[in-house]
Amino acid sequence: MAKTVTKSAKKPAAKAAAKPVGKAAKPAAKPAPKAAAKAATKPAAKATAKPAPKAKAKSAKKPVLKLSMLKPSVNNMTVRVFARAAGFDHAETDAWGNTRSPEYMARNPAHLTPMIEDKSLPRGVLWESCAIMQYLANKHGLEKFYPKAPAKRAMIDSAMFYLIGTLYPYVARATYPALGFPQYAGEVGHSDAHPDKKSEAQKAAMAAIAEPLEVFHSFFRDGKPFIGGTSPSIADIRLAATLEFLAVIDYPLPKWAKDYVEAIEKKLGKAYAEPAADVRGYIAYVRSQPKA
């Protein structure tokens, strides 16, 4: 499996976004070994004391969040944005063409990305974008992205479950044919139905997007800039990334949604823009291809 450590893996995240929350400052970085930490705090008088060996400084920077991902995917974009925005040192492995390999399947029988590897997990890996963000936010106390207060947290969870269970299936049915992604078994788009039937199903899904989309605006945002309030939560990252796919079908996003994605991109800076560029680049590529 070719391992890609992206540039941003070395550079935590866009400054605007990276200001780590609470303990997020060192969410992923291994704490410096005690000896090295002591040396770093020794007074100037002892300046002649041996500085911490370079190897130790290096190991503190070692990427510790290991993420397997696919660049054109918004499910993956979600976690890639979050990892950058939260200031993780992370290494990304491009899993393109590899998700059904025996090695990958042995770890992840669902053959899905995004997937993180973390020894403290019972099975060593975790997939599902929202579960990954919840876990990492819990583990590292990233309350800015995932509030701890039960009522506030419940709204973030509700928004994310609603997205995965209701909005995303419509988005997938409407956009996957244009993206060249396989549809799920049992879907008209997956069957050998007449192309007119497939197009009908795609159009019906496209028409169905408006209602849940409006729910995010009127109910979950409820006049606030973001679902999370004044700063983007993990539910906002999940929603904004999902909306990126709609460009491939020229979906007429309502003005609030365009402004909302822009506001998230502005708040998160490079943390958002960099993974978004991969999705947008893929969409530009498929759109440049002659229609079959």
Ligand SMILES: N[C@@H](CCC(=O)N[C@@H](CS)C(=O)NCC(=O)O)C(=O)O
């Ligand atoms: N609900 C999941 C969806 C994950 C998913 O569908 N991943 C796709 C890419 S968009 C995948 O890894 N497919 C590879 C495969 O099935 O082999 C999430 O949010 O993480």
